[in-house]
Amino acid sequence: MPDLGPHAVFIWAAYGVTLVTVVALVxxxxxxxxxxxxxxxxxxxxxxxxxxxxxxxAKAATVKPAAxxxxxxxxxxxxxxxxxxx
Amino acid sequence: xxxxxxxxxxDVMLAWREGGATGTALGFYLVVVAIIPLGLGPDLNxxxxxxxxxxxxxxxxxxxxxxxRIFHNDYEDGSLDMLAIGPLPLEVVAALKxxxxxxxxxxxxxxxxxxxxxxxxxxxxxxxxxxLSMLAGTPAVSFVAAIGAALTLGLRRSGVLLAxxxxxxxxxxxxxxxxxxxxxxxxxxSPWPPFLILCALSLASIVLAPIASAAALRTAMR
Amino acid sequence: MWNLAxxxxxxxxxxxxxxxxxxxxxxxxxxxxxxxxxxxxxxxxQGETVKIMFVHVPSAWLxxxxxxxxxxxxxxxxxxxxPLADVAAKTAAPIGATxxxxxxxxxxxxxxxxWGTYWVWDARLTSMLVLFLLYLGLIALWxxxxxxxxxxxxxxxxxxxxxxxxxxxHFSVNWWNTLHQPASIFRVGGPTIDPSLLTPLFVxxxxxxxxxxxxxxxxxxxxxxxRRVHALRQMHVEHAAAA
Numbered sequence: 001m002p003d004l005g006p007h008a009v010f011i012w013a014a015y016g017v018t019l020v021t022v023v024a025l026v027x028x029x030x031x032x033x034x035x036x037x038x039x040x041x042x043x044x045x046x047x048x049x050x051x052x053x054x055x056x057x058a059k060a061a062t063v064k065p066a067a068x069x070x071x072x073x074x075x076x077x078x079x080x081x082x083x084x085x086x
Numbered sequence: 087x088x089x090x091x092x093x094x095x096x097d098v099m100l101a102w103r104e105g106g107a108t109g110t111a112l113g114f115y116l117v118v119v120a121i122i123p124l125g126l127g128p129d130l131n132x133x134x135x136x137x138x139x140x141x142x143x144x145x146x147x148x149x150x151x152x153x154x155r156i157f158h159n160d161y162e163d164g165s166l167d168m169l170a171i172g173p174l175p176l177e178v179v180a181a182l183k184x185x186x187x188x189x190x191x192x193x194x195x196x197x198x199x200x201x202x203x204x205x206x207x208x209x210x211x212x213x214x215x216x217x218l219s220m221l222a223g224t225p226a227v228s229f230v231a232a233i234g235a236a237l238t239l240g241l242r243r244s245g246v247l248l249a250x251x252x253x254x255x256x257x258x259x260x261x262x263x264x265x266x267x268x269x270x271x272x273x274x275x276s277p278w279p280p281f282l283i284l285c286a287l288s289l290a291s292i293v294l295a296p297i298a299s300a301a302a303l304r305t306a307m308r
Numbered sequence: 309m310w311n312l313a314x315x316x317x318x319x320x321x322x323x324x325x326x327x328x329x330x331x332x333x334x335x336x337x338x339x340x341x342x343x344x345x346x347x348x349x350x351x352x353x354q355g356e357t358v359k360i361m362f363v364h365v366p367s368a369w370l371x372x373x374x375x376x377x378x379x380x381x382x383x384x385x386x387x388x389x390x391p392l393a394d395v396a397a398k399t400a401a402p403i404g405a406t407x408x409x410x411x412x413x414x415x416x417x418x419x420x421x422x423w424g425t426y427w428v429w430d431a432r433l434t435s436m437l438v439l440f441l442l443y444l445g446l447i448a449l450w451x452x453x454x455x456x457x458x459x460x461x462x463x464x465x466x467x468x469x470x471x472x473x474x475x476x477x478h479f480s481v482n483w484w485n486t487l488h489q490p491a492s493i494f495r496v497g498g499p500t501i502d503p504s505l506l507t508p509l510f511v512x513x514x515x516x517x518x519x520x521x522x523x524x525x526x527x528x529x530x531x532x533x534x535r536r537v538h539a540l541r542q543m544h545v546e547h548a549a550a551a
Contacts (some may be wrong), residue, residue, distance in 0.1 A: 002450075003356075004359070005357070005525070007421040010420055013417050014417040016492075017413050021410050022406075029527045029530065033527070033530035036533035043537060043544075048441045055533060080506055113345065160405060241453060247449070250445050251449060254445065255469065255470070255477075257438055261481070287476075298432060301465050305465070308458065
């Protein structure tokens, strides 16, 4: 390590704070991202897909206006009807 | 024009009759200025040096106290929806309400400031410019406070949130307001350059802030 | 920009870019740190403490870059109603605030050996503090409004109001500072920054900027997915209720 002069502790402290803060930010963002991807995967596994493979059922038709009111520019989602598992 | 005058008149009357909006702000102003020396000690030299800053900061806080009532009551009882579809553009409505806030809060606080200056040993020479600077700066305070009030309409903790959002925007008004008073009390610089900048800030706020306030009102009412 | 308007498309592009961007970011930061510690010479006035500049200046740059990004996204959201604009604005705020915080702390730690105290009300640090408060206000507003549409529009208005005010605030703080402090102009490496200090600075700045973009993309992906999760759960509930 190079000699950092009489004020070395400030230099280490500055770089230390930067490193710790940046690492904390990265962890926060990446773990949130992982959590959302996991949740999406789980929901898709439960059969809640964004598009229905079949034609929309009557129930889906009543749900559709509510679904398309969501702030998504992609096409409206119709849920596949599923009895909730025990 | 008459509907504008009517709206302004109505807001001012409501504020007076609500009994307490102006009084509370004035009372808060007094309390804050009174406890500063209790916290800092009675050294009159120190107090006279910090007086311009303390008087201005306390003024900002007292104005913010009453800011969320600018739109709140009308939002609650539905009059705001009526005003939004009425003959006046929403920007004009916001401007008139900000003006009413200035008349019922900013002006009384500015007029009371010299009295509180006595508590802080502000030099006598500074009194006229103290009032003048506050009268010139409080329009900016009221009009910008209205932006905060519109953004936080109907939210919980809207008062504190409003203050958090708006106080950083007050930095220029604070700096030039205090500079005007300090120059008048201590010298040697002339107080007029910062005073003129303060006037410019207020004029700009009067013109521009209602646009933001109206936009924020529309988002809250959708 | 409009190619990225579709969230699904954005997600697929982001998924492909992010790994490469991560690699490039850490490469640049690695090179920058090496240059900072093993190549850059001491400043003739400040000695080795000039090395703090290599983290302080990029952080300060990102603090301003972040807020500008939020302001541009806010205009995109309000004026053009770009669908991803409010996602961009919302996710950039915590990242920008963090870099502002780093700028403040490293600036303070730089100030102690330089000026003798941890906090100095000089024009730059004060302006950065006010910028930090503006960030906090944005984050607080996002968190206080539950309905995402209203939150996005309100935060966009606040961001634009704040952005318009930033030059005014900077001007007034500068003016105030010259009024209250003797002009203690410290210059890094003399009147202009020596090239031997500029190169590590630019590399670090580039690395930091790529880091910002990387974290922003990841955060945007997470936010888009979060909204989808919410929407899917809503539909599930509504569907179960209708069933």
